[in-house]
Amino acid sequence: MFAASHLFWKGWENMRKASLAAIASASLILIGPHAGAATISYEGDALPQASTPAWGVFLDDTAGAGGVVSGGILTITTAPTQSLGYRLFSSPGGWDPTLGGTDIDIRMKVVSQAQGAGRAGDFLVATGTQAWLVRWGAARVSEELLGGGFDLDTTDAFHTYRLSVAGTEGPLNIYVDGAAVPSVSLPGVDSTANRLDFGDQLDGDGGVVQWDYIRWTNNEVPEPASLSVLVLGGCALRRTRRRDV
Numbered sequence: 033m034f035a036a037s038h039l040f041w042k043g044w045e046n047m048r049k050a051s052l053a054a055i056a057s058a059s060l061i062l063i064g065p066h067a068g069a070a071t072i073s074y075e076g077d078a079l080p081q082a083s084t085p086a087w088g089v090f091l092d093d094t095a096g097a098g099g100v101v102s103g104g105i106l107t108i109t110t111a112p113t114q115s116l117g118y119r120l121f122s123s124p125g126g127w128d129p130t131l132g133g134t135d136i137d138i139r140m141k142v143v144s145q146a147q148g149a150g151r152a153g154d155f156l157v158a159t160g161t162q163a164w165l166v167r168w169g170a171a172r173v174s175e176e177l178l179g180g181g182f183d184l185d186t187t188d189a190f191h192t193y194r195l196s197v198a199g200t201e202g203p204l205n206i207y208v209d210g211a212a213v214p215s216v217s218l219p220g221v222d223s224t225a226n227r228l229d230f231g232d233q234l235d236g237d238g239g240v241v242q243w244d245y246i247r248w249t250n251n252e253v254p255e256p257a258s259l260s261v262l263v264l265g266g267c268a269l270r271r272t273r274r275r276d277v
């Protein structure tokens with residue numbers, strides 16, 4: 033008798049888990065990346081120009097110092113008189129203004145800032161209407177075009193920087209290592225550029241910077257219809273849970 037009821041209970045339990053999983057996966061489909069979302073990553077497994085998609089080398093006066101890939105890390109070495117930049121999306125632009133916003137996760141480390149250099153490396157975010165140029169020094173993260181930034185030891189370890197742009201107009205919020213609150217929130221400057229650039233793009237900057245990955249996601253705003261279905265899905269999930277208690 034015990035075995036039979038135990039079996040029945042296990043069967044019910046499995047069915048309940050299956051239906052919960054079905055509801056959960058249906059909800060995930062709704063809130064996950066939509067067909068219109070675009071995701072691109074550079075993982076440091078090859079030089080940017082040899083990766084998929086291939087980045088253009090738009091600045092290279094490093095005279096051989098340049099970029100070196102090892103163990104999934106791209107290391108860029110520049111003297112203050114040298115520069116090296118990699119570019120994606122210059123034509124056509126990659127930023128879809130009909131999509132809702134963008135997160136760019138960058139895991140990187142400043143190994144050293146060259147003597148006399150302003151900063152060591154940088155990243156340009158340009159949405160087609162606004163642009164930001166984020167720069168990393170050994171002790172500060174800043175924005176070049178309007179100013180603003182925050183102090184941080186960028187040399188002690190790899191840090192993950194999330195550059196999050198609301199829509200195409202901004203502001204740009206920078207989150208460090210998954211923090212809930214941005215370290216800085218910056219308005220952009222007007223720009224028709226539509227691209228991503230990274231490396232050492234500025235005269236006067238230089239040093240050794242290691243880039244582990246760059247992951248770019250252009251998100252679609254969920255449509256109101258999808259949202260209402262999502263809310264219904266959430267209610268169903270709650271009701272199911274309540275019945276179980």
Ligand SMILES: [Ca+2]
Nearest residue numbers: 114115234237
């Ligand atoms: Ca430079």
Ligand SMILES: [Ca+2]
Nearest residue numbers: 075076104244
């Ligand atoms: Ca990597």
